[in-house]
Amino acid sequence: MSNSKSKRFRFAPSPTGYLHIGGARTCLFSWLYAQKIGAEFILRIEDTDLERSKKEYLDEILESIKWLGMDWDEIFYQSKRFDIYHSYAEKLISEGKACKKEGAVFFKYDFERVEINDLVRGKIVFTELPKDEEVIIKSDGSPTYNFSCVIDDALMGISCVIRGEDHISNTPKQILMYEALKLSIPEFAHVPLILSASGGRMSKRYGATSLREYKQMGYFSEAITNYLLLLGWSPGNNREIISLGEAQDIFDIKNVNKTGAVFSLDKLNWINGEYIRSKSINELTRIIKAYLEQRSCLPQDVDMSYLEKICRLFQERISKLSDLVDWTRFCFYDDFKYGEGTEKILSNDLSKEISFLSERLREIDNFDKEQIENKFRKAAGDLDLKLRVLVHPTRVALTGRKDGPGLFETMELLGKEKVLKRLNRLIQHWLSQA
RNA sequence: GACCCCAUCGUCUAGCCUGGCUUAGGACAUCGCCCUUUCACGGCGACGGCGCCGGUUCAAAUCCGGCUGGGGUCGCCA
Numbered sequence: 001m002s003n004s005k006s007k008r009f010r011f012a013p014s015p016t017g018y019l020h021i022g023g024a025r026t027c028l029f030s031w032l033y034a035q036k037i038g039a040e041f042i043l044r045i046e047d048t049d050l051e052r053s054k055k056e057y058l059d060e061i062l063e064s065i066k067w068l069g070m071d072w073d074e075i076f077y078q079s080k081r082f083d084i085y086h087s088y089a090e091k092l093i094s095e096g097k098a099c100k101k102e103g104a105v106f107f108k109y110d111f112e113r114v115e116i117n118d119l120v121r122g123k124i125v126f127t128e129l130p131k132d133e134e135v136i137i138k139s140d141g142s143p144t145y146n147f148s149c150v151i152d153d154a155l156m157g158i159s160c161v162i163r164g165e166d167h168i169s170n171t172p173k174q175i176l177m178y179e180a181l182k183l184s185i186p187e188f189a190h191v192p193l194i195l196s197a198s199g200g201r202m203s204k205r206y207g208a209t210s211l212r213e214y215k216q217m218g219y220f221s222e223a224i225t226n227y228l229l230l231l232g233w234s235p236g237n238n239r240e241i242i243s244l245g246e247a248q249d250i251f252d253i254k255n256v257n258k259t260g261a262v263f264s265l266d267k268l269n270w271i272n273g274e275y276i277r278s279k280s281i282n283e284l285t286r287i288i289k290a291y292l293e294q295r296s297c298l299p300q301d302v303d304m305s306y307l308e309k310i311c312r313l314f315q316e317r318i319s320k321l322s323d324l325v326d327w328t329r330f331c332f333y334d335d336f337k338y339g340e341g342t343e344k345i346l347s348n349d350l351s352k353e354i355s356f357l358s359e360r361l362r363e364i365d366n367f368d369k370e371q372i373e374n375k376f377r378k379a380a381g382d383l384d385l386k387l388r389v390l391v392h393p394t395r396v397a398l399t400g401r402k403d404g405p406g407l408f409e410t411m412e413l414l415g416k417e418k419v420l421k422r423l424n425r426l427i428q429h430w431l432s433q434a
Numbered sequence: 435g436a437c438c439c440c441a442u443c444g445u446c447u448a449g450c451c452u453g454g455c456u457u458a459g460g461a462c463a464u465c466g467c468c469c470u471u472u473c474a475c476g477g478c479g480a481c482g483g484c485g486c487c488g489g490u491u492c493a494a495a496u497c498c499g500g501c502u503g504g505g506g507u508c509g510c511c512a
Contacts, residue, residue: 014512046512104510121439128437130508138510145512169438169507192440192505199504227446230461234447238460257440257447260505264445267462277475316475345472376471391471403473 007039007159014046015058018210022194025228030162031070035248043075048142064211068221069244078148085143088151097180103139114172119189120256126172150174154183165190189253192232192260218321223272231261273319285311291321299332309413313405336400345392351430353383358423367416369408397426
C-alpha cells in the first residue's frame with residue numbers, strides 16, 4: 001500500500017495552442033485532487049509534434065496555469081525524451097510485438113476485450129477495436145501520442161490519469177501497450193467535456209475559448225476557477241461561491257459528474273461580478289487603474305483619489321473590467337458623443353430649463369452631492385418639472401449615456417466647472433438644432 | 435457507419451450509489467413587484483425539469499432492460 005506522498009497526478013498540455021477553458025478545468029480537477037490528498041502534481045509538456053509546438057504557446061500555458069492559482073512540483077518535456085521512447089520501441093520490436101514498416105514502428109496486438117475501471121464513470125468495457133496495429137514511432141522518429149503518453153505515465157509514476165472524456169477511446173489501446181511493455185497501469189478518471197451553447201465542442205465560433213482572452217476581458221482568475229469548478233462538480237449545500245482553498249479540502253474526483261456541461265457566459269459574468277463586489281475599494285481601485293492604463297484608457301495625470309471615487313461609482317455596475325472602458329470614458333475625457341438611445345431623451349429642447357438649472361448650480365460653493373441634490377430639486381420645483389425631466393438630459397450632457405451611476409454623485413465626481421461646461425455644451429447642441 | 439460515453443428546469447447543478455423523509459432543492463438567465471433620477475446592486479415573487487416505454491417493488495428521479503436523443507473517437511494531431 002502506498003501512501004499519498006508517493007501518489008502523483010499530472011496535467012499534460014500540448015503547446016500547439018493557448019490554454020483553453022476545457023484544458024484549464026481538467027488541469028484544475030487534477031491539481032485540486034492532488035492537493036486534496038497531498039499528492040504531487042506534475043506538468044508534462046507534450047511537444048512531440050515539433051512542427052506545431054510553439055514556445056509562445058508553452059509560455060502562455062504555464063503563465064495561465066499560474067495565473068489561475070495553480071503550481072506544479074515538476075515539469076517534463078517529451079521532446080527531450082525521444083531516446084526513452086525509442087528504447088521501449090526497440091524492446092517491443094525485439095520481442096516481436098512491434099515491427100518496422102514504411103519507416104515507422106507499428107505496435108501489433110491481438111484484441112479481445114479491455115475493461116477499465118474509471119473513477120468517474122465506473123466500468124467501461126471494450127470488446128472491439130477498429131484496428132490491430134498502431135503507429136508508435138512515426139517515420140520522422142517522433143513518438144505518437146498514445147505511445148509517449150503510456151511510457152511517461154508509467155515512468156513518471158502517475159497514480160491516476162485525469163483527462164478529458166475525449167480520451168476514453170484511446171484508453172484501450174494504451175492499456176494494450178502497458179501490458180505489452182509490462183508497465184503498471186494507472187487508474188483513470190475521464191472528466192466530462194465543456195460544450196458550447198449549441199451542444200458541441202467549444203470553438204472560437206461561440207466566443208472566447210482561451211484563458212488569455214478571459215484575462216484580457218477583465219475576468220478575475222478566482223472567478224474563472226470558481227466557475228470552472230461548478231462545471232461538473234458541486235461543493236454541495238447550495239453553494240455557488242467557493243475559493244480554490246476551500247475546494248481543496250472538499251474536492252473529490254469521484255464526485256465529478258459524467259455529463260458534459262454547457263459553458264454559460266451569463267453565469268461567469270455573474271460570478272465575476274460577485275468577486276468584483278467583494279473586493280475592497282482600495283484593491284479594486286488598484287486593479288482598475290492597472291487595467292485601464294494597460295489599455296491606454298487613462299490620461300497621464302489621473303490621481304488615485306479620483307480613481308477611487310470612480311471605483312465606488314462602478315463597483316456594483318460592472319461584471320468585468322472591460323465594461324469600464326466604455327462606462328468611464330466620460331470621467332477622463334471631454335470629447336464624448338451623445339451615444340445610442342439618447343436621441344429620445346434629447347428630442348425636446350430644454351435649453352431654457354437647463355440654463356436655469358445651470359445658473360442655480362453655479363451658486364453652489366461646496367459642490368458635493370447633497371448640495372447638488374438640494375439645488376437640483378429646488379430648480380426642478382421652481383420650473384414645475386418632475387425631477388426626471390431634468391435628470392435624464394443632464395446625465396446625457398455629462399456622460400453621453402442614458403444610464404450610469406447616480407446623477408448627483410456623478411456631478412460631484414466631475415466637479416462644478418466640468419458640469420457647467422458640459423451642460424452648456426448640451427444647450428449649444430439644442431440651439432444649433434433649432 | 436462502427437466503437438464508446440451521457441441523459442433532473444433554457445443553462446449549471448442538489449437528490450440517485452445506500453428506493454419511501456420530494457407537492458424534486460439551489461444558482462444563472464427570463465418575467466413581475468419593491469427600492470429609485472436611469473442602469474445596476476439589494477429584497478420579494480413568478481415561470482420552468484426527473485426524455486419515452488416497459489420491468490422489479492407495497493413504493494422509482496432513484497434499481498434493471500429497451501428505445502429515443504445528445505456527445506466523443508475512429509490521423510505517422512495531441
